[in-house]
Amino acid sequence: MKLIQRGLVAGMRRALFGGCLLAASTGPVLAQEAGEAAEGKGPAAEVEAATLDRIVVTAQSRDQELLDVPIALQVIDRQLIADLAAENLGDLDSFVPGLVVSDSQPTQARFQLRGISTGDFAIGTDPAVGVYVDGVYAGRGGGLVLPFLDVERVEVLKGPQGTLFGRNSAAGAVSVITNRPGQELEGRFKLRLGNYGKEYLEGMFNAPVGESAAFRFNALVNRSDGWLQDAATGKDLNGEDDWATRAAFGWNVGDNTQLLVSWEHEKLDQRSHPTIGIVALPPAPGLPA
Structure with missing residues (x-):
């Protein structure tokens, strides 16, 4: 037993001594690599830190970085709106988790956040999700799916927002921020064409x-023939015939005071979305088959 114990002790001493030599030999190498990285040499110096874009929001009625806002918030900027060719808020709900926009009835659009919505469209009923344009409450559902006109970003705030936005934001708030008038003389024109007679012009x-x-000043015209056809009459359905204008005046009164006066008018000439059946209905008497 003593011989076995002595053998084990000798083996442990050799292992510890080898570990000390290994640590002593690798220490200067690590120090040398750290010194080369500090001097701009070696592989560590070739890796550059990636910086993210600074996202500024006004969810709490003041300019803040998105990371500093303690609210469940999602921002859709103008670049994403352009990439998606979104024309109104109804085109964005697929890209915002928890948001559902039911715009089958243009005058009775319904917003839902985290499963909470309001099905009553009476004049005395406040919706569960409030929609605001430049901080101003947009009112009833008939004016919530109007065309995007010079939009900078859309902020979707999830959860009750009654402290900053009012009682009609029990489920959340959708804040639409438009581009402010700037100090540069500039203009822009956009033309988008598609099938089914699609024409979209914006200036x-x-x-x-x-x-x-x-x-x-902004203006847009949006037209299309529709991509559905009535099986009974042969007429095109789900068409668009919209136009909108917006004028804004901005004035920097002082270092901490800004004045923004805007006027906006839209007109939507469209019917409600048609109902599509799985089985074709027989034609009505007197109509072509």
Whole structure:
């Protein structure tokens, strides 16, 4: 037994001594690599830190970075809106988890956040999800799926927002922020064409007025023949015939004071979405088969 114990002790001593030599030999190498990285040499210096874009939101009625806002918040910027060719809020719910927009009835759009919505469209009923444009409450459902016109971003705030937005935001709030008039003379024109007679035209003109004020004007026209056909009459259904205009005047009154006056008018000439059946219905008497 003593011989076995002595053998084990000798083996442990050799292992510990070898580990000390290994640590002593690798220590200077690690120090050398760290020194080369600090001097701009070696593989560690070739890796550059990636910086994310700074996202500024106004969810709490002041400019803040998105990471500093303690709210379940999702932002859809103008680049994403352009990439998706989104024309109104009904085109964005597939890209915002928890948001559902039922716009089958243009005058009775219903918003749902986290499963909470309001099915009553009476004049005295407040919706569960409030929609705001530049901080102003958009009102009833008939004006919530109007065309996007010079939108900078859309902020979707999930959860009760009564403290900052009012009692009509029990489930959340959708805040639409438009582009402010700037101090540069600029203009933009966009034309998008598609099948079924799709025509989408949008224009913008911005002009400074003095050193602290500016004027901005936008207009759009959206038309299409529709991609559905009535089996009984042969007429095209689900078409579009919309137009909208917007004028805004911005004035930097002082270092901490800004004035924004805007006017917007839209017109939607469309019917409710048609009902599609699985089995074709027989034609009505007197109509072609």
